[in-house]
Amino acid sequence: MPEATTVRTTDLHQVQVAADYFRDYSVVGLLGVVGVLFVAVAFVGGRLLRPVVPTPEKLLTYECGVDPVGEGWAHTQIRYYVYAFLYVIFAVDAIFLFPWATVFAAPGFGGTTLVEMFIFLGFLAVGLLYAWKKGVLEWT
Known part of the structure; x- marks a missing residue:
């Protein structure tokens, strides 16, 4: 009978170690998801809030503050x-x-x-x- 108890204790310990292992990685995964959502919300918010008024000046190529001339x-x-x-x-x-x-x-x-x-x-x-x-x- 003591052998069965030892085996079960070892199995429970392995299950606990595996649960801790996946819990630690679930925190990393959750942090990654929160980071991706943060960036996505920022991009969507910027797209919804920015004014869209295209003018010929805004459509010009911008090169260091100098108007593009030539090729x-x-x-x-x-x-x-x-x-x-x-x-x-x-x-x-x-x-x-x-x-x-x-x-x-x-x-x-x-x-x-x-x-x-x-x-x-x-x-x-x-x-x-x-x-x-x-x-x-x-x-x-």
């Missing part, structure tokens, strides 16, 4: 995108340095963290040298 095709310098890309790389680097400094101060992580950061900074330096060698950083 729609224009040459764009790639260097602007490269500068933006380099900025993003170094912004991510700066964001990565703050937690690194916090972990570096913790006892027992000094040497390992220092080596990891120099490897990371080495990759960034190689990328920056490559961009410099290719002449990407020259504004002319």
Whole structure:
């Protein structure tokens, strides 16, 4: 008789663990549904509340506050995108340095963290040298 009680207790425990597991994910699912509904209500509300008065000026293509003149095709310098890309790389680097400094101060992580950061900074330096060698950083 004690064996049957043990088996039932184990089965009940497994059922409880499964119920907790699905309850936790149901909270995540409910949060996702609420987020989607929030965005949908905002879009529908904006569409219902905005005034719709098309004028010839509103139907013109807007380009940085300048009225469009000539053809729609224009040459764009790639260097602007490269500068933006380099900025993003170094912004991510700066964001990565703050937690690194916090972990570096913790006892027992000094040497390992220092080596990891120099490897990371080495990759960034190689990328920056490559961009410099290719002449990407020259504004002319």
